[in-house]
Structures are given as structure tokens and as C-alpha cells.
Amino acid sequence: MAHIQIENLSITYQSPQDGKPFVAVDSVNLTIDQGEFVTIVGSSGCGKSSMLMAIDGLIAKEGRVLVNGREVNAPGPERAMVFQEFALMPWRSVLQNVLFGLELQRWKGGDRIKRARHYVNLVGLSGFEDYYPHQLSGGMRQRVGIARALAVDPEILLMDEPFGALDAQTRDVMGDELLKIWDREKKTALFVTHSIDEAIFLGDRVVVMQKGPGRIKVVIKIDFPRPRAVELRDEPEFATYRRRIRDLLSTEVQELQRIKEDSHG
Amino acid sequence: MADSAPKAGRDVSSFSADSRWHKPVVGLISVGLFLAVWEMAPRLGWIDPFYTSAPARMYSVGLEVFQSGELMENIRVSLVEFCWGFALALLAGIPLGLLLGTNATARALLDPLVTALYCMPRLALLPVIIMWLGIGMESKVVVVLIGAVLPIIVNTMAGIREVDPNWARAAVSFGASRLDVFVKVLLPGSVPAVLTGVRLGLGRGILGVVIAEMYVSVAGVGHLIVTYGAAMRVDHLVFYSMLVSVFGFAAVTAVGKVEERLQSWRGD
Amino acid sequence: MVIFARFKSFWLGTLSFAVLLVLWESLVRLGWINPFLTSSPTDIAVHFVRQTQSGELSVNLGVSLLEFALGFGGAVVAGILMGILMGWYRLLEYTLEPFVWFLYSAPLIAFYPLFVIWLGLGAPTVIAITFLFSYAPILVNTASGVKTVDKELLRAAISFGARRSDLFFKVVLPASVPMVMAGLRLGVGRALLGVVVAELFGATAGLGYSINYYGALMQTTDMFVSLVVILVLGVGFTQGVAMLEHRFDSWRVGHEQ
Numbered sequence: 001m002a003h004i005q006i007e008n009l010s011i012t013y014q015s016p017q018d019g020k021p022f023v024a025v026d027s028v029n030l031t032i033d034q035g036e037f038v039t040i041v042g043s044s045g046c047g048k049s050s051m052l053m054a055i056d057g058l059i060a061k062e063g064r065v066l067v068n069g070r071e072v073n074a075p076g077p078e079r080a081m082v083f084q085e086f087a088l089m090p091w092r093s094v095l096q097n098v099l100f101g102l103e104l105q106r107w108k109g110g111d112r113i114k115r116a117r118h119y120v121n122l123v124g125l126s127g128f129e130d131y132y133p134h135q136l137s138g139g140m141r142q143r144v145g146i147a148r149a150l151a152v153d154p155e156i157l158l159m160d161e162p163f164g165a166l167d168a169q170t171r172d173v174m175g176d177e178l179l180k181i182w183d184r185e186k187k188t189a190l191f192v193t194h195s196i197d198e199a200i201f202l203g204d205r206v207v208v209m210q211k212g213p214g215r216i217k218v219v220i221k222i223d224f225p226r227p228r229a230v231e232l233r234d235e236p237e238f239a240t241y242r243r244r245i246r247d248l249l250s251t252e253v254q255e256l257q258r259i260k261e262d263s264h265g
Numbered sequence: 266m267a268d269s270a271p272k273a274g275r276d277v278s279s280f281s282a283d284s285r286w287h288k289p290v291v292g293l294i295s296v297g298l299f300l301a302v303w304e305m306a307p308r309l310g311w312i313d314p315f316y317t318s319a320p321a322r323m324y325s326v327g328l329e330v331f332q333s334g335e336l337m338e339n340i341r342v343s344l345v346e347f348c349w350g351f352a353l354a355l356l357a358g359i360p361l362g363l364l365l366g367t368n369a370t371a372r373a374l375l376d377p378l379v380t381a382l383y384c385m386p387r388l389a390l391l392p393v394i395i396m397w398l399g400i401g402m403e404s405k406v407v408v409v410l411i412g413a414v415l416p417i418i419v420n421t422m423a424g425i426r427e428v429d430p431n432w433a434r435a436a437v438s439f440g441a442s443r444l445d446v447f448v449k450v451l452l453p454g455s456v457p458a459v460l461t462g463v464r465l466g467l468g469r470g471i472l473g474v475v476i477a478e479m480y481v482s483v484a485g486v487g488h489l490i491v492t493y494g495a496a497m498r499v500d501h502l503v504f505y506s507m508l509v510s511v512f513g514f515a516a517v518t519a520v521g522k523v524e525e526r527l528q529s530w531r532g533d
Numbered sequence: 534m535v536i537f538a539r540f541k542s543f544w545l546g547t548l549s550f551a552v553l554l555v556l557w558e559s560l561v562r563l564g565w566i567n568p569f570l571t572s573s574p575t576d577i578a579v580h581f582v583r584q585t586q587s588g589e590l591s592v593n594l595g596v597s598l599l600e601f602a603l604g605f606g607g608a609v610v611a612g613i614l615m616g617i618l619m620g621w622y623r624l625l626e627y628t629l630e631p632f633v634w635f636l637y638s639a640p641l642i643a644f645y646p647l648f649v650i651w652l653g654l655g656a657p658t659v660i661a662i663t664f665l666f667s668y669a670p671i672l673v674n675t676a677s678g679v680k681t682v683d684k685e686l687l688r689a690a691i692s693f694g695a696r697r698s699d700l701f702f703k704v705v706l707p708a709s710v711p712m713v714m715a716g717l718r719l720g721v722g723r724a725l726l727g728v729v730v731a732e733l734f735g736a737t738a739g740l741g742y743s744i745n746y747y748g749a750l751m752q753t754t755d756m757f758v759s760l761v762v763i764l765v766l767g768v769g770f771t772q773g774v775a776m777l778e779h780r781f782d783s784w785r786v787g788h789e790q
Binding site: 292375378386392468475505 | 541542545546547548549550553570624627628629630631632634635637638639640641642643644645646647649650651722725726728729730733734740741744745747748751753756757759760763764766767768770771772
Binding site for chain 3: 056075077080081083085087089090091100101103105148152
């Protein structure tokens with residue numbers, strides 16, 4: 001059953017310099033099933049993050065986003081977001097940050113602190129409950145971000161380049177651990193990234209986006225069984241997927257080059 | 266701050282920038298409104314004009330003192346005192362700040378003294394300075410100097426110390442001598458902080474000359490302020506109080522604008 | 534090495550103070566400078582003890598501190614409240630901004646005679662001047678703290694379902710604490726300046742009054758007693774607030790002690 005349905009989603013920004021409208025996302029249609037892990041990959045500026053923000057209801061949009069068949073226009077408890085720059089409250093400890101979402105949603109489902117501790121443990125931060133964000137590494141901070149999102153028990157996890165600010169090694173480890181957590185929690189996941197490897201490794205489907213304006217170029221189904229392990233990245237099939245997506249993204253670069261030259265010539 | 270859920274898409278935008286003219290227009294309207302109330306309230310009998318004067322009277326007082334020559338003569342006295350003091354503050358403050366910023370031993374020796382003087386209300390020294398130098402121009406110049414020089418020293422020093430050490434390393438790796446590093450890296454790198462010091466010093470210096478003249482003097486705008494204050498001539502008093510205030514405000518704002526301009530050029 | 538450097542700079546600093554005092558004392562003793570104009574450290578110490586024993590110092594200190602507490606306390610409360618409102622409501626910010634910057638940068642002491650006409654000579658005027666001197670920096674810093682809250686944090690809170698009051702109490706207020714503290718640090722020095730200067734001009738007690746009084750009598754040593762106390766207050770207040778600021782600030786800069 002369709003869990004998220006995106007119909008004709010367009011996003012237009014006012015350019016801060018000249019106030020002219022700028023189309024970031026243009027008539028995107030996409031359906032995501034219950035429990036599916038969908039990754040969105042594209043070069044910077046293709047509107048992939050804007051799309052995620054619109055699905056969460058954080059920015060204005062045209063078109064419709066339906067969750068469980070109901071249209072959503074504002075953030076709701078069935079969706080939770082993990083942010084690229086972590087967006088942790090610097091004056092709150094790890095535990096208090098995980099409690100943040102529960103407080104805001106006036107969580108009634110029993111002991112909040114117990115629940116927060118559970119998710120701190122789940123992301124591997126037990127012992128760090130009383131640390132403040134500035135005392136943690138980037139990877140640890142994003143673990144807090146993930147725990148904060150999971151703690152409010154959403155049906156859908158929206159992740160906006162969550163590992164974009166991390167170094168390559170940490171990034172692979174986090175991806176691996178995210179999958180382990182996802183296997184246990186069974187959320188529908190929408191994951192934005194600019195790393196092709198990350199998109200293939202994590203996703204049931206990879207949405208390849210092009211830019212200028214942001215549109216879906218193609219959706220690729222990834223036929224790897226789950227659970228997936230790190231070694232998957234060395235498989236020949238993985239390389240095939242990688243090459244295909246890379247070609248799709250680089251033809252885009254070539255096309256843009258051509259358009260530019262045309263307009264200059 | 267109504268306790269409602271923020272509307273989608275509006276939320277964060279209420280913190281973002283709006284059109285450029287919005288701010289100055291609202292500001293102008295509000296200042297205009299303030300002047301109108303100040304003018305009308307005594308006329309409507311809401312307040313006693315003896316205590317507040319009124320904007321229209323400022324105009325007639327201004328005209329009167331300008332024609333009598335009182336205005337220009339006293340402005341000249343105050344400005345000369347201020348300019349001497351501030352020029353000395355720049356001449357002493359910037360080199361001293363540069364020295365303290367670059368030389369660790371000088372810093373260790375003088376930093377506690379500079380910090381102590383920076384933190385204390387130095388205008389408390391006013392009676393001592395008057396006792397040493399008399400009630401003439403010299404004491405005012407010195408008051409302006411000690412008011413303005415410390416912010417200049419402290420900010421120049423901080424400016425030098427906060428220059429990105431990688432810039433100096435880059436210069437050295439291209440073969441820069443110590444002098445090169447100072448002239449080509451530290452000096453230009455610290456300009457914004459020096460300007461901040463100049464702006465703060467300017468405010469302190471203007472405050473200094475006004476206070477010194479008000480405390481004891483025979484001429485100058487500060488002198489007029491206390492004279493008219495003691496005579497309860499509120500129209501003249503308010504005129505001169507507004508005059509020095511607007512001057513201080515304008516001078517500090519002007520340096521602030523230069524600072525802003527410089528920062529946007531440099532992209533700091 | 535770092536500890537050694539710090540140790541060294543501490544001793545060099547103390548040394549420079551000591552040299553200054555010894556020089557001052559010797560120049561007076563050698564008769565090279567006139568003690569009538571400069572007094573001397575030992576004389577100041579003797580008079581300090583005498584003023585303390587007679588109770589004169591504690592009376593003046595008490596009056597000044599009380600005026601300081603009322604003026605600065607009022608500025609803290611009013612400045613923070615108004616700063617929050619101005620940071621939160623943009624129309625209010627635009628309306629009041631010209632006045633606030635005027636208060637910030639104009640030599641407000643010029644209005645002292647007007648305050649005397651309004652409030653009379655003495656404590657009320659001193660408190661009003663103290664308030665006026667320290668109000669603007671606190672307000673401006675609070676407002677800019679509220680205004681410059683990281684948009685990502687607001688966005689995260691909204692994403693988790695924050696209401697407008699949540700945004701205010703759970704994000705904006707805690708996030709602006711460091712800026713408020715910076716405002717207090719700027720304000721505390723200006724408040725002390727306000728007390729002392731206003732007392733110089735007209736008061737019946739207080740440290741500034743005492744300087745003015747002994748100045749008129751040409752009793753340099755007693756003037757210096759009050760000046761030393763003011764110096765200590767200035768350093769103490771500023772460093773105290775700076776330490777407080779540092780504590781609240783630790784998460785912002787991200788430095789570990």
C-alpha cells in the first residue's frame with residue numbers, strides 16, 4: 001500500500017538577491033510503499049533537500065503530499081526528520097536532546113526518560129547521556145539526531161543528507177548501522193544523499209534527480225537481499241548499479257555543458 | 266506569541282529578511298511620531314512645557330544662539346579639545362595596541378594594567394586631572410585621551426592576536442620576513458578590529474569631553490549645558506543636550522557604517 | 534609549556550604592578566614629585582585604613598553599591614524584557630531601533646541637568662543615569678541574541694511539532710543566553726561609570742561624591758582611596774560577569790576547559 005504519495009510537487013523560491021522566482025523542484029510524482037527505503041540522489045542544487053523539507057511540511061509547495069491517503073501541509077508526529085547539520089540544541093545534553101521531540105509532541109506513551117534512554121542505547125551512545133553536543137564527534141552527534149527522530153516513534157523517517165558532514169569512514173559505518181537499526185524498527189525511510197554508493201547500499205529504490213529545474217530522471221530498483229552487509233559494495237552488481245547512476249548523473253553534466261555553450265555561442 | 270501551530274512554509278520565513286525599505290520607513294515614522302507627541306503634549310496641556318521644552322522651540326533657540334555667535338564659538342572650543350584628545354588617543358593607542366598584540370613580553374608586563382584601566386570607569390579620575398592640569402583645555406584633552414585610548418589599545422591588540430595564524434604561515438612559506446608578516450598580514454588583518462576600537466573610543470571620547478566641560482570649565486558645549494541647567498532654562502539646556510547627543514550618535518554611527526562596509530568588502 | 538607561559542605572564546604582570554607602585558613611592562620619597570599632587574601608595578594605604586575604621590568608606594561604598602544595584606538591576610530586567618520583545622516582533626524592532634541606537638551611542642550625561650530638574654539632586658538622578666547608561670547594551674545584545682538564533686534549530690523544533698510558544702521557550706530563549714550575558718558584561722561597566730559620574734556631579738554620599746568632595750578640599754590621598762575602590766569594583770564586576778558569561782557560553786564556542 002502506498003504510504004507516501006507525492007503528486008505534482010513543485011517548489012519555487014524567491015531568489016534572495018533579485019527577488020525573482022526560482023523553480024527548485026518541478027512537478028515530481030513519486031509513490032513510496034510502507035516499510036520501503038527510498039534514497040534520492042542528485043548533484044547539489046537539484047532540489048532533493050527541498051523536496052524532503054516540503055514532505056515534512058517545513059516549506060511552502062505546490063501540488064500534494066499524501067501520507068496514508070491524507071494530505072499533509074505541516075509537520076506531523078507520523079514523520080520525523082534527521083538533519084544534515086544535526087540541528088541539535090547545543091545547551092541540551094545527549095539525553096535531553098533525544099527527549100526534545102517527545103517534549104514537543106507532548107508524548108503520553110509512558111515514561112519519556114526510559115524511552116529516550118532506550119534510543120540512546122540503540123544508537124550506541126550509552127554512557128554519553130550527559131555529554132553536550134560540542135563534546136561529541138560529528139558521527140556521534142548524528143547518532144543523537146537519529147535517536148531523537150526514532151524516539152517519537154514516527155512511521156516515516158526523513159533523512160536530509162544525514163551523513164553529508166561526516167568523513168568517508170564514519171559515513172560507511174553510520175550507513176551500515178542505520179540499516180541495522182532500520183531492520184529492527186521497520187520505518188518507511190526517505191534518504192537524500194549525493195553519494196551514489198550510499199544511495200545504492202541503503203535503498204530499495206534509488207531516485208535519480210536532475211537539476212535545473214529539479215525533476216526525477218529515473219527510479220532504479222536495487223535488487224539486493226536484506227540484511228545487507230558492508231561487503232556488498234565490492235559485488236560486481238553493485239559496480240553495475242554504480243556505473244549506471246554515475247552515467248545518468250554525468251550525462252546531466254554534459255547536457256548542462258551543452259546548454260551553456262549553446263547559450264553562449 | 267499565540268499558542269498555535271505555525272503554518273506550513275510560513276514558520277521560518279517570519280525570521281527571514283523582508284523588503285529593504287521597510288526598516289527605514291518604520292524608523293522614520295516612529296521618530297516623526299515621537300517628535301509630534303513631544304511637540305503636541307505640552308500644547309494640549311498633557312505635560313508642563315517647562316520640564317520638556319518642545320521641538321519647535323529647539324528651532325528658535327538654535328537660530329538665536331547661532332546668530333549671537335554663542336553656538337559656533339562653543340562648538341569650536343569643544344571640537345578643538347576633542348580633536349586633540351582623540352588624535353593623541355589614536356597616535357598612542359594604535360602603536361601600543363600593535364606592540365601588545367605582537368610582543369608577548371610587553372603583553373605580559375602591561376596587560377594586567379591595561380585590563381584594570383579598561384574595566385574601571387576612568388572618568389572618575391576627572392577631579393584628579395583637573396587638580397593636575399587646571400580647568401583649561403589641557404585637562405579636557407587628557408580626559409578625552411584616557412577615555413578613548415583604552416578601547417583603541419584593547420581592540421587593536423585583540424585584532425592582531427585574532428588574525429588567522431594560517432595567513433602568517435602561508436606568508437612565511439612564501440618566504441616572508443618577520444617585517445613582511447607584520448606589514449602584509451598582521452596589519453591589514455587587524456584593520457576591522459582597529460576600527461571597532463576607534464568606534465568605541467570615539468563614543469568614550471565624546472562622552473569624556475562633555476563630562477569634563479560639564480564638571481568644570483569656562484567654555485564649550487558641556488559648559489553651556491550646566492550653565493543653562495543651573496539657570497533652569499530648559500529650552501537652551503535641551504537644545505545643547507540634543508546637539509551633543511546627535512553629534513555623538515552621528516559620529517559613532519558613521520564609523521559603524523565604515524566598519525560594516527569594510528566587512529562586506531572583505532567578506533568577513 | 535603552556536602552564537609555564539601562563540605562570541610567567543602572571544608573574545610578569547604582578548611584577549609590573551609592583552614596579553609601578555615602588556616607582557611611585559620612591560619618586561615621592563626622593564622628593565622628585567610632589568605628594569600633594571600625586572599622593573603615594575603608603576599614604577593611600579594609611580588613609581584607606583583610616584576611612585575604613587571611621588566607617589566613612591563603608592557608607593560611601595554602600596550608597597554607591599545601592600544606587601548601582603537599583604540602576605543596573607532595573608536596566609537588566611527592562612533591557613532583557615524589551616530586548617526579547619524587540620528581537621521577536623520585527624515591527625517593534627523597527628519602531629524602537631533609532632531610539633535604542635541613540636541611547637547606545639549618545640553622550641547621555643548631557644541630559645544630567647535635565648534629570649536634576651526632573652528628579653532633583655541626589656540618589657534618584659544617579660539611579661536614572663546608571664539605568665540609562667547600561668540599558669541600551671543589554672537590550673541590543675538580547676535582541677540580537679533572539680534574532681540570530683540558528684534557523685536550523687528552529688526548523689528542527691518545528692519539524693518535531695513545536696508550537697510558537699515552544700519555539701520561544703525551548704529554542705529562542707536558551708539560545709540567546711550567551712548574547713544576553715555579553716550584554717550584561719558591556720552594561721556592567723557602563724553602569725558603574727554612570728554611578729560614579731552622576732555622583733561626581735551632585736550627590737551627598739557615594740564614592741564619586743567622595744572624590745568630588747576631597748577634590749574640592751585638595752586632599753589627594755583621600756581621593757585616591759575612592760579611586761582605588763572604584764578600580765577594584767570595575768575589575769571585579771567586569772571579570773565576575775565575564776566568568777559567568779564563560780560558563781553559559783561553553784556550548785556556544787565549543788571549547789573544552
